[in-house]
Amino acid sequence: MTDPEAALGALVLQALADELGPEYSAADPLIRPSGFADYQSNVAMSLSRQLGRPPRDIAAPVAARLAAASAVASAEVSGPGFINITLADEWIAAEASDQLADARLGVTQADPSQLVVVDYSGPNVAKELHAGHLRPTVVGDAIARTLEHLGYRVLRAAHLGDWGTQFGMLIEHALDIGERETEDELASGEFTAFYQAARTKFDGEPVFADRARKRVVQLQAGEPDSMRLWQLLVDDSMQYLHKIYARLGVSLTDADMAPESFYNSMLDGVCDELQSKGLAVMSDGALCAFPPGFTGRDGNPVPLMLRKSDGGYGYDSTDAAAIRYRLTELGAARIIYVVGSEQNQHLKMIFELARQAGWLVPPATAEHAVIGLMTGPGGQRLKTRSGDQVKLADLMDEAVDRAATVIADRYDDAAQRSQIAEAVGIGALKYGDLSVARDSSYVLDFDRLLALTGNTGPYLQYATARIRSIFARAGLDPADAAGAIRLGTAAERALALQLLGFGRAVDDVAAAAEPHKLASYLFDTASAFTTFYEHCPVLTAEGETRQSRLALAALTLRVLVTGLGLLGIPVPQRM
Ligand code: ARG
Numbered sequence: 001m002t003d004p005e006a007a008l009g010a011l012v013l014q015a016l017a018d019e020l021g022p023e024y025s026a027a028d029p030l031i032r033p034s035g036f037a038d039y040q041s042n043v044a045m046s047l048s049r050q051l052g053r054p055p056r057d058i059a060a061p062v063a064a065r066l067a068a069a070s071a072v073a074s075a076e077v078s079g080p081g082f083i084n085i086t087l088a089d090e091w092i093a094a095e096a097s098d099q100l101a102d103a104r105l106g107v108t109q110a111d112p113s114q115l116v117v118v119d120y121s122g123p124n125v126a127k128e129l130h131a132g133h134l135r136p137t138v139v140g141d142a143i144a145r146t147l148e149h150l151g152y153r154v155l156r157a158a159h160l161g162d163w164g165t166q167f168g169m170l171i172e173h174a175l176d177i178g179e180r181e182t183e184d185e186l187a188s189g190e191f192t193a194f195y196q197a198a199r200t201k202f203d204g205e206p207v208f209a210d211r212a213r214k215r216v217v218q219l220q221a222g223e224p225d226s227m228r229l230w231q232l233l234v235d236d237s238m239q240y241l242h243k244i245y246a247r248l249g250v251s252l253t254d255a256d257m258a259p260e261s262f263y264n265s266m267l268d269g270v271c272d273e274l275q276s277k278g279l280a281v282m283s284d285g286a287l288c289a290f291p292p293g294f295t296g297r298d299g300n301p302v303p304l305m306l307r308k309s310d311g312g313y314g315y316d317s318t319d320a321a322a323i324r325y326r327l328t329e330l331g332a333a334r335i336i337y338v339v340g341s342e343q344n345q346h347l348k349m350i351f352e353l354a355r356q357a358g359w360l361v362p363p364a365t366a367e368h369a370v371i372g373l374m375t376g377p378g379g380q381r382l383k384t385r386s387g388d389q390v391k392l393a394d395l396m397d398e399a400v401d402r403a404a405t406v407i408a409d410r411y412d413d414a415a416q417r418s419q420i421a422e423a424v425g426i427g428a429l430k431y432g433d434l435s436v437a438r439d440s441s442y443v444l445d446f447d448r449l450l451a452l453t454g455n456t457g458p459y460l461q462y463a464t465a466r467i468r469s470i471f472a473r474a475g476l477d478p479a480d481a482a483g484a485i486r487l488g489t490a491a492e493r494a495l496a497l498q499l500l501g502f503g504r505a506v507d508d509v510a511a512a513a514e515p516h517k518l519a520s521y522l523f524d525t526a527s528a529f530t531t532f533y534e535h536c537p538v539l540t541a542e543g544e545t546r547q548s549r550l551a552l553a554a555l556t557l558r559v560l561v562t563g564l565g566l567l568g569i570p571v572p573q574r575m
Pocket of ligand 1: 121122123159319337339
């Protein structure tokens with residue numbers, strides 16, 4: 001299975017080698033989509049200076065060689081030395097027929113020995129997920145699904161905040177109100193009230209705050225009473241997370257939770273190692289690392305706090321232990337942290353420390369897949385009327401309620417209506433996130449997300465349902481569509497060429513952890529199908545034309561369903 005850009009790239013390099021010598025077969029063929037042909041190659045421009053020859057002089061003989069290849073219909077020099085290349089219809093048709101017969105749809109097979117850790121969602125014990133968790137959860141899940149589909153060994157890791165200083169205050173509060181009362185309050189999943197009550201006491205009562213600080217140290221030392229109450233908080237939180245993830249269609253399981261407490265037994269060792277390597281020093285009674293290149297507003301170096309002066313450990317400590325564990329114990333080749341932009345400096349410092357310590361050694365990489373802010377109208381932080389954070393659960397309810405209104409008049413059956421509203425609402429919410437560059441901020445606008453046209457979840461879901469209905473009317477199963485694809489019209493050709501780009505779109509997601517590239521590809525694919533369906537009758541066509549158009553429709557359906565699956569978007573059978 002060949003992706004058109006890769007196939008043309010290989011042809012350009014072969015032409016360069018034949019024309020200029022084998023040493024040129026290693027150049028970048030610089031293939032780009034073109035408005036004047038299918039693709040253009042800018043390779044002559046880039047070689048011109050190196051060869052001391054005008055680009056057109058290099059382009060002309062290369063274009064002549066390309067034009068002679070069977071995959072190419074025409075190759076022409078244009079402008080200062082671009083090569084415009086149009087693929088042969090027969091080539092596109094043959095490749096599309098192969099793609100239909102290929103279980104992987106042209107997606108490449110990655111090296112399964114490469115372990116990729118995807119750190120995402122970042123939930124915290126005793127806190128409800130809020131609107132800000134949506135993007136790091138949904139984007140991280142799409143990245144994990146895509147890498148797994150490519151064939152990498154993927155370890156999902158939700159770095160669960162279960163070990164910070166706040167647990168002292170939460171446990172003391174639980175002791176104050178009694179264990180029974182605590183259990184009743186938390187089992188309902190209403191963590192916010194519990195957390196806020198503890199916080200209020202912590203901020204307003206110095207005696208309580210003092211108890212809370214002592215309690216953290218006891219907890220981190222494994223004192224049994226503290227541990228029991230802590231476990232209560234963790235268990236209730238896990239049940240709650242489980243429910244939210246299931247409804248959101250996120251592939252994180254209990255086994256994917258990488259709680260901060262997991263690293264507890266490693267923290268002393270990490271501190272000792274960094275100290276003996278000269279990377280951690282005592283500063284104001286605390287053990288700190290100062291990776292070079294990070295200064296605060298006052299111009300002073302910013303520390304990573306590895307052990308606080310009271311002996312306690314915090315977020316910096318567990319992140320240092322986590323990266324060491326992932327690299328040196330698990331042997332990760334790549335770690336992707338799908339985390340909000342506000343933690344960029346923290347993560348960069350952790351990566352730099354890991355590099356200095358000799359844990360992060362090329363070719364292994366650690367990267368921050370930066371997540372931008374989702375805001376309310378006008379770019380303001382999303383909040384409730386009372387000024388609190390919007391709960392993720394409420395956001396999902398709202399999406400589904402609104403979806404139900406949008407589709408209300410289409411279904412008589414109430415059960416079916418609510419099932420589809422669930423898929424449309426959740427799909428719209430998730431797709432809204434996935435269709436924009438993950439590091440840009442974006443305004444949550446339900447009307448836009450739920451629109452049935454444009455680059456939206458419902459539009460793509462609808463595109464798949466429409467293709468299924470073509471097959472239903474024909475009394476055929478799309479899985480049975482087979483045989484040669486023929487390209488009689490421009491719309492068929494454009495659709496087939498678009499479908500061949502699936503493998504590349506999936507690779508593009510993996511390269512820089514950017515799911516929106518697959519989203520745009522799927523939108524372009526659905527649009528190409530719409531144009532095709534407007535211009536090319538399918539069921540009323542006859543003979544080989546009908547068979548070929550059904551095959552194209554079936555291939556489109558598989559590409560869309562597979563792609564939406566990689567993004568974690570639910571695909572209802574009917575809409
Ligand atoms: N729980 C953290 C928070 O709420 C996010 C965790 C991100 N991952 C990490 N390895 N630091 O901010």
